[in-house]
Amino acid sequence: MAFNITPIGIIHSSIKHRSDAPRQGYRGAPAVTIELAKDMEPALTGLSSGDDVIILTWLHQSDREVLQVHPRGDRRKPIRGVFATRSPDRPNPIGLHPVKILSIAGCMLEVEPVEAIDGTPVVDIKRALRR
Amino acid sequence: MAFNITPIGIIHSSIKHRSDAPRQGYRGAPAVTIELAKDMEPALTGLSSGDDVIILTWLHQSDREVLQVHPRGDRRKPIRGVFATRSPDRPNPIGLHPVKILSIAGCMLEVEPVEAIDGTPVVDIKRALRR
Numbered sequence: 687m688a689f690n691i692t693p694i695g696i697i698h699s700s701i702k703h704r705s706d707a708p709r710q711g712y713r714g715a716p717a718v719t720i721e722l723a724k725d726m727e728p729a730l731t732g733l734s735s736g737d738d739v740i741i742l743t744w745l746h747q748s749d750r751e752v753l754q755v756h757p758r759g760d761r762r763k764p765i766r767g768v769f770a771t772r773s774p775d776r777p778n779p780i781g782l783h784p785v786k787i788l789s790i791a792g793c794m795l796e797v798e799p800v801e802a803i804d805g806t807p808v809v810d811i812k813r814a815l816r817r
Numbered sequence: 818m819a820f821n822i823t824p825i826g827i828i829h830s831s832i833k834h835r836s837d838a839p840r841q842g843y844r845g846a847p848a849v850t851i852e853l854a855k856d857m858e859p860a861l862t863g864l865s866s867g868d869d870v871i872i873l874t875w876l877h878q879s880d881r882e883v884l885q886v887h888p889r890g891d892r893r894k895p896i897r898g899v900f901a902t903r904s905p906d907r908p909n910p911i912g913l914h915p916v917k918i919l920s921i922a923g924c925m926l927e928v929e930p931v932e933a934i935d936g937t938p939v940v941d942i943k944r945a946l947r948r
Contacts, residue, residue, distance in 0.1 A: 687824060692820075731898035769857075770864045772944055
């Protein structure tokens with residue numbers, strides 16, 4: 687059994703290669719532009735600059751067969767299961783990116799910070815929860 | 818273009834119907850058991866009771882055509898785009914559930930709280946980030 691996940695947009699970033707990406711957004715990742723599909727524009731109603739949202743991406747260059755890794759790629763660290771890490775290599779390579787919206791114009795959103803590389807598909811945007 | 822998302826396990830919960838589910842986990846949702854596929858066990862190495870993780874689910878009863886909703890189902894509230902909400906109805910119905918692990922035994926994890934219904938597919942588990 688499997689489900690189809692359909693990109694709603696794409697990330698435009700100055701980060702072109704996975705080896706240049708910081709491990710998390712808050713580790714110095716840049717602002718990026720999200721170009722949403724035109725038919726998604728109604729789903730943005732109510733969002734504006736300054737809002738905190740979570741961007742979900744499909745980390746398309748990931749290795750989905752990997753179940754264990756050395757944390758942060760450090761081979762001196764004991765091996766861990768990918769579910770105990772934020773490794774992009776995992777069975778379903780969904781990226782979670784807590785960001786702030788810098789601007790919205792039509793289907794173009796500028797948000798920061800995002801460590802995903804240029805061309806990464808975006809699959810969802812969710813309001814960040816404040817408890 | 819679409820990607821295949823493959824369940825890694827399933828949720829066993831006392832919540833049997835979507836109408837009985839709280840809107841968020843922290844609104845009184847119960848502990849649930851996650852039954853992972855046997856071949857996923859190596860991916861759990863390093864996780865233990867008390868750990869904070871994020872469970873990602875595929876909200877399989879969602880309506881993927883919905884782009885706008887009344888927040889919290891309240892028709893007096895102005896309509897919003899689903900990306901400005903946590904509505905389960907959205908183009909790619911991925912659920913995010915911040916939980917604490919209560920126990921792990923083989924491929925069975927008890928975690929709380931989770932508002933997803935019994936039978937909901939699990940698609941990923943990620944370490945919660947502490948900055």
